Amino acid sequence: MITGSLVALVTPMHPNGDIHWEDLDKLVDFHIENGTHGIVAVGTTGESATLDPEEHCQTIGHIIKRVNGRIPVIAGTGGNSTREAIELTAEAHKLGADACLLVVPYYNKPTQEGLYQHFKAIAEAVPGMNQMLYNVPGRTACDMLNETVLRLADIPNIVGIKDATGNIHRGAELIEALDGRLAVYSGDDATAAELMLAGAKGNVSVTANVAPKAMAQLCEAAVAGNREETERLNELLMPLNRKLFLEANPIPVKWALYRMGMIGEGIRLPLTPLSEKFHSEVEDALKASGVL
DSSP, rough: OOOOEEOOOOOOOOOSSBBBBHHHHHHHHHHHTTTTOOEEETTTTGGGGOOOOOHHHHHHHHHHHTTTTSSSSSOOOOOOOOOHHHHHHHHHHTOOOOOEEEEESSSSOOOHHHHHHHHHHHHSSTTTTTTEEEEOOOHOOOOOOHHHHHHHHHTTEEEEEOOOSOOHHHHHHHHHTTSSSSEEEEETTTTTHHHTTTTTOEESGGGTTOOOOHHHHHHHHHHHTHHHHHHHHHHHHHHHHHHHHHSSSSSSHHHHHHTTTTSOOOOTSSOOOOOHHHHGHHHHHHHHHHHH
């Protein structure tokens, strides 16, 4: 079971939007050197929505090759087309990903039965791939209920869920109801500490992009049930947890990494660089959390 800090890695880009492979290598090494427990490649934070299928798979493969087995790589392969999600998942499996992350289908608003059949079809089409569900209703306009997750837990290669609802009570209820059949991971930095103390196995984190060591330490403490250390580290990181969402993710975190000298300013339309009025707030958060 993968546990701990799973960074939702950004995809560095040149000013024209092309992927910056050298910066991507630098980020992968940065995370391994600072204790990140796993990398989520080409998820929401990696701008999956604007990478074409060839780039999507190329980026996953590049990260897997750079990691070279040192930590797990979870490939973002979800979509609102079941066929497309199956194709991406199969390709990620061929490339050697340790697991895939499958977002609830967005925009077309399937029923709970549709969600069940969607994830079941992907799991059966790529039986050798461990699959992590991803519920983020604030982005998808479709909420996968706990009852549906419990049904999906019976499928052998569905092994986890990223809960990005931000609802600790609901997440704790899910953890209790699953009784270990699936690993639950937080997908919301601001509430991740409490969910891990309630039994979640880690955090798929945006904040880890800029503070990998502290986030890894927080996750280790929380999964071990060390509340005092968890709360100390959570207080340290809370300025970042708040300010990295002043505009749509990954706009602020890409600017933060640029400010740290880790990547260039590239980002793809329709996303635009962080508004200048927010620069000082994000910079102050980086300083308050000990990153700058």
